[in-house]
Amino acid sequence: MKVRSLKLREAHKSAATGNGSFCSILWDLQSHHLVTASSSETAISVHDSLLPSNTPKILRHHRDGVTALALSPNSTCLASGSIDHSVKLYKFPGGEFQTNITRFTLPIRVLAFNKSGSLLAAAGDDEGIKLINTIDGSIARVLKEHKGPVTGLAFDPNNEYLASIDSIGTVIFWELHSGRALHTLKGIAPDTGSDVSVMNVLSWSPDGETLAVPGLKNDVVMYDRDTAEKLFSLRGDHMKPICFLSWSPNGKYMATSSLDRQILIWDVDKKQDIDRQKFDDRICCMAWKPIGNALAVIDVMGRYGVWESVVPSSMKSPTEDIPNSRSKNSNGLLLFDEEEQEPSTSGSLSDLGEDSHGESEPPTRKRLRKQSVVDEDLNEDISDDLNLLPKAESRKKVYSNHKEYSEKGFGLKSTRTSSGTKMQQAFQPGATPVQPGKRHFLCYNVLGTITSIEHDGYSHIEIDFHDTGRGPRIPSMTDYFGFTMASLNENGSVFANPCKGEKNMSSLMYRPFSSWANNSENAKRHSIYR
Structure with a gap:
């Protein structure tokens, strides 16, 4: 040679x-x-x-x-x-x-x-x-x-x-x-x-x-x-x-x-x-x-x-017959309904203006996975769920294509948010100015912090719940939620679906405008229990 x-x-x-x-x-x-x-x-x-x-x-x-x-x-x-x-x-x-x-x-x-x-x-x-x-x-x-x-x-x-x-x-x-x-x-x-x-x-x-x-x-x-x-x-x-x-x-x-x-x-x-x-x-x-x-x-x-000319000309070119992957474009993190969008092979950026992320279908391959451990001394059960969400650098997350993200196991729940023609206005003074691609602060109250972000003509409402610790000890929002996605309906109410704790709470609805206009720290809440 x-x-x-x-x-x-x-x-x-x-x-x-x-x-x-x-x-x-x-x-x-x-x-x-x-x-x-x-x-x-x-x-x-x-x-x-x-x-x-x-x-x-x-x-x-x-x-x-x-x-x-x-x-x-x-x-x-x-x-x-x-x-x-x-x-x-x-x-x-x-x-x-x-x-x-x-x-x-x-x-x-x-x-x-x-x-x-x-x-x-x-x-x-x-x-x-x-x-x-x-x-x-x-x-x-x-x-x-x-x-x-x-x-x-x-x-x-x-x-x-x-x-x-x-x-x-x-x-x-x-x-x-x-x-x-x-x-x-x-x-x-x-x-x-x-x-x-x-x-x-x-x-x-x-x-x-x-x-x-x-x-x-x-x-x-x-x-x-x-x-x-x-x-x-x-x-x-x-x-x-x-x-x-x-x-x-x-x-x-x-x-x-x-x-x-x-x-x-x-x-x-x-x-x-x-x-x-x-x-x-x-x-x-x-x-x-x-x-x-x-x-x-x-x-x-x-x-x-x-x-x-790495490969001899007598052999198949290294770029001939490039294979397609089985999953059209599953990214393993955000799984969406395939029929709602076309697959894309392009990458997405931190720039929200790029519409090239979040397309996929759940993987269909069901091969038997044989647990393989080479080292015989490995005794820990790797099937247990890992506590992988970091405490440091945790930030509010905005998810694309108007789908709900389930925190538990990166789940598959899908709910479409309501669309609007312009960004939701703040509920209380001190809000940040509206900037394209940036989170917009709406309010902070007994429920938690609410922000909004615009993407593809949709106004996404994001809520982080917290426990106020007031009054008798009852299950608080943080007992049930890590975070959730929400949307505004035509009456100005916010509807939110829980990401975890479904056994006790099925949904949450509240009206931000009438109740928070006078006192932002006393929001009316209505919880629907199963």
């Missing part, structure tokens, strides 16, 4: 220690741009892939090295994570800074968008995984099971699972619908130790059937999506552990880079390598070109290049 040479060009300065840094590279959807970053620099570079000699656009918003990049599926939103503990969002390809979407207590190591772009998963050295709602920046869940820094995240293309891997080689399959850890596989990947320029990664096949994980024998091991059982492995001429892997867009091929400074290209069905390249330094990140037969690579010294 002929070994070819690929010339690399400098994108980022190498670390002062000379040992190299973890660098990232990715393509946009149309293959017009390459985005690169390095953990030794604060800059993110956006390169023109058609004119690579042009000076790249530089984004400088982090205070320390950039350790992770992710693009939303429609390539309109870029996310970056850093050693400075922050996760930031930018418009793409313009690069305009949007927001600091979250912060951690330790450096970030990995980011991943789900299929619709409505969720961003972020994780790093503090061992927790945050699922961030990109629609409004709220933290949907925090997943905590890992015992080491989380270095790899991958959303199942069918949007049923999230897979994660840490630096000590533990892989966890998370069910997005419930937030439970379905399978915990300990010690199946290499222990990368304290070298932060080497990070364990994993990746789902484009059809969502198989999860690829670096193995302990300088190989790649494939696991079944539902049972987490080992299916087969790719083992060839790598002399050291795999440090990065990437599926081709159609899932027929895989690229693997190793600590031995080689890249191997695999025919996955035949389980054999079909081409390779050697480099002067370790390749720490790769990305298949979405349109065309090419592979972008970047090494630990910050040099990048594009390997053209």
Whole structure:
């Protein structure tokens, strides 16, 4: 097999220690741009892939090295994570800074968008995984099971699972619908130790059937999506552990880079390598070109290049016959009625003006899930519901497409809100001005806080109930509700459905205008008990 040479060009300065840094590279959807970053620099570079000699656009918003990049599926939103503990969002390809979407207590190591772009998963050295709602920046869940820094995240293309891997080689399959850890596989990947320029990664096949994980024998091991059982492995001429892997867009091929400074290209069905390249330094990140037969690579010294004609012309193109996922666009968090909207493959942003989130149908696959635990000492019952909703960074959540969100298990309740021509006015003085895409304060009283937000011509009313503690002890609203969605009817009454505690309370209705006009702290309430 002929070994070819690929010339690399400098994108980022190498670390002062000379040992190299973890660098990232990715393509946009149309293959017009390459985005690169390095953990030794604060800059993110956006390169023109058609004119690579042009000076790249530089984004400088982090205070320390950039350790992770992710693009939303429609390539309109870029996310970056850093050693400075922050996760930031930018418009793409313009690069305009949007927001600091979250912060951690330790450096970030990995980011991943789900299929619709409505969720961003972020994780790093503090061992927790945050699922961030990109629609409004709220933290949907925090997943905590890992015992080491989380270095790899991958959303199942069918949007049923999230897979994660840490630096000590533990892989966890998370069910997005419930937030439970379905399978915990300990010690199946290499222990990368304290070298932060080497990070364990994993990746789902484009059809969502198989999860690829670096193995302990300088190989790649494939696991079944539902049972987490080992299916087969790719083992060839790598002399050291795999440090990065990437599926081709159609899932027929895989690229693997190793600590031995080689890249191997695999025919996955035949389980054999079909081409390779050697480099002067370790390749720490790769990305298949979405349109065309090419592979972008970047090494630990910050040099990048594009390997053209990766797959021989006599073989099927890596972009031919790209599979469709089973679920049209389930994002695992917000499940809606399929007949009410068209599926979309674009990602959603924190910008509420984008109508590209929340489309799906409940998954139809019912394969038997065999609980798989590799480590025999794992005795805890992972079927118990995890207390995953965070106490820190909790914010009021605005949910799209006018559907009710059930807090318990991210449930499936669906109720349409009433539409209106303009935003509901505040009930009491001191309200915030109406701003597009921002929450609008309406009132604070014995029931709690009420805010409103406009989206697609609808005025969404959001209520956070609290316990006033007045009078004899009776079940309070917080005994029954975490939060709920509500709507205004034509008579000016607010109707709210509970998200939990259905055994005792079926609904709540009150009139905000007549009762709160004179005394906002004494709202009339009417509760309907079963």
